[in-house]
Amino acid sequence: MAAATAGTASYRIAVIPGDGIGVEVTAAARQVLDAVAARHRISLSYEEFDWSCQRYLAEGTMMPADGLERLRPADAILLGAVGWPGVPDHVSLWGLLIPIRRTFRQYVNLRPIRVFEGVVSPVRGARPGEVDLVVVRENVEGEYSEIGGRLGRGTPEELAMQEAVFTRAGVTRIVDYAFSLARTRRSYVTSATKSNGIVHTMPFWDEVVAERAAGYADVRWDAEHIDALAAKLVLQPERFDVIVGSNLFGDILSDLAAAVAGSIGIAPSANLDPTRTFPSMFEPVHGSAPDIAGQGVANPLGAVWSAAMMLDHLGHPGAAADIVAAIEACLLDPATRTRDLGGTASTEEVTHALLAQV
Known part of the structure; x- marks a missing residue:
């Protein structure tokens, strides 16, 4: 410039x-x-x-x-x-x-x-001035990796495999961004996880989130399993401030939240x-x-x-x-x-x- x-x-x-x-x-x-x-x-x-x-x-x-x-x-x-x-x-x-x-x-x-004034949300109770949140999605790794492949195409034994990739550097920087952003808003972060079902990557995500959160004592935070979080985003959209999630979870949650706000347009x-x-x-x-x-x-x-x-x-x-x-x-x-x-x-x-x- x-x-x-x-x-x-x-x-x-x-x-x-x-x-x-x-x-x-x-x-x-x-x-x-x-x-x-x-x-x-x-x-x-x-x-x-x-x-x-x-x-x-x-x-x-x-x-x-x-x-x-x-x-x-x-x-x-x-x-x-x-x-x-x-x-x-x-x-x-x-x-x-x-x-x-x-x-x-x-x-x-x-x-x-x-939710803007004049826009009627399809979700009862999602009111203008109350629903105002940001989804921070990790954008370059996670579930959208290029690692994987297919074997035996077209056969009864066909196999497809897709590997999720989570690095300490990648999770750290997206979590730090989310917590820093929350400091400029309402100082509340929700981490999207699924560590009760995904045994390696999500517990790792949770551990890094907890480690980084310790450096932001002024920011309140919690973690929600993605299925429960999706439900709460519809039932209590006004509750959320900054939501941080992996590539896949952030992608899905942001489209859902846009629908709650009245239109993806x-x-x-x-x-x-x-x-x-x-x-x-x-x-x-x-x-x-x-x-x-x-x-x-x-x-x-x-x-x-x-x-x-x-x-x-x-x-x-x-x-x-x-x-x-x-x-x-x-x-x-x-x-x-x-x-x-x-x-x-x-x-x-x-x-x-x-x-x-x-």
Whole structure:
């Protein structure tokens, strides 16, 4: 990052719209970004990459061989969504998203969850102002390892094996991040585990969590088995502040929590390298939604909120707060809610409303 002119911060943003509604919501996020950036004297230059399932179908790869090197100079990466019928999910994810996360050591997947005023949660008792939590997901190891394989394909004796990988360094850094984050919030951490059924990795996770928690005497914490935690997240969502979990557990819990908040279309996420050695990546939680792609009805708020998280990561919390305030205003007005929230507003109408706010 370099100053373009006196008092103006300049950033290079790599943009990967991806597939389906990813293209639509990324365009909306860029419009909002440009508006708030102009107001806060931030200069954003974009380089767009057409890496997607459409590229895979045409060329046989999700991104070119030098794709990661082309992303490396960016200050941040803005991703829309990946996935399309005809391309298996493991091909699209392992061909693009996961290599970016792992090569750039984006070991924190951060997913804030709120029930906003004007949004009716499907969970009775999940009220605005009370449900406000963050899921901190370990993002580069755990259950999503590459270790394993299949033998005897197509035979009655076929075998598939997948190994989970938990390292002391990996668990330590994600737990430290969660406890440090809790200090800036309500000072409460819940650790997701399953040590009563998974005999090696989860007891190890629990031990490291307890060791690290000892250094955060000001932060209250507890551990919950993942099955009970999923139930309590629905029954008592207001109870939670920061939830930390492994790659698999964090993935599942964050989608569940987004549903509790009213719509996965609102939910943002950040894939962070807290050391800032590499660019971090920001993306909405929702997928490419082929069933509504091209209809102009996609909810852009998850992508826009992800863009706000990007600005906050780049050191502009005021600009990020302006975007979140615009999101709050749009959700409060029934006329600017998309159909996933019970409204009729189009992607374009919501985008225009956000622009009017910022």
